[in-house]
Amino acid sequence: MTTTCRTGSHDQHDVYAALCPGREVFDLLANKWTALAIGAMEEGPQRFGALQRRLQGVSPKVLTQTLRxxxxxxxxxxxVIPAVPLHVEYALTDLGRSVARPLAAVRHWVESHLDEIGSPAAAG
Structure with a gap:
């Protein structure tokens, strides 16, 4: 990883820096399908079809891209589970579980405050 986003402390990164690779991580984690997919996998490994049913409205293409x-x-x-037919399961890693809690907090906040929030689509 490049040091272009290091702050004075060598163990910290500055995601406000233009060339910080952390911005790519923000781009991934701030995506609605990412946050919802991680939430769906908090309960344990999930097959593709189960994830697609849980994430109502996601296309197979977008779900595939998100999971990749x-x-x-x-x-x-x-x-990949060798069976007939083959089964593929997706599960959170330790890193995925570590980000699941803050993403869950955002999801819960949205659900709790949705009636207070104007429609973002109407502002566009």
């Missing part, structure tokens, strides 16, 4: 990005980032493990 989460796997590449180390948040999700993909396991």
């Amino acid at each position: 990005r989460l796997e590449a980032g180390g948040f999700v493990d993909r396991t």
Whole structure:
């Protein structure tokens, strides 16, 4: 990882820096399908079809892209289970479980305050 986003302390990064790779992580984690997929996997490993049913409205293409990005980032493990037909399960890694709690807090906040919030779509 580049040091272009290091602060004075060597163990901290500054995601406000233009070239900080942390911005890519923010892009991934701030995505609605990412936050919802991680939430759906908090209860344990999930097959693709179960995730798609839980995340109502997500297309197979977008769910596939989301799961691939989460796997590449180390948040999700993909396991192929040899059966007829083959089964693929997705499960949170330790890293994925560590980010699940703050994302759950955001989801719960949205659900609790939705009636107080104007429609973001109306503002556009």
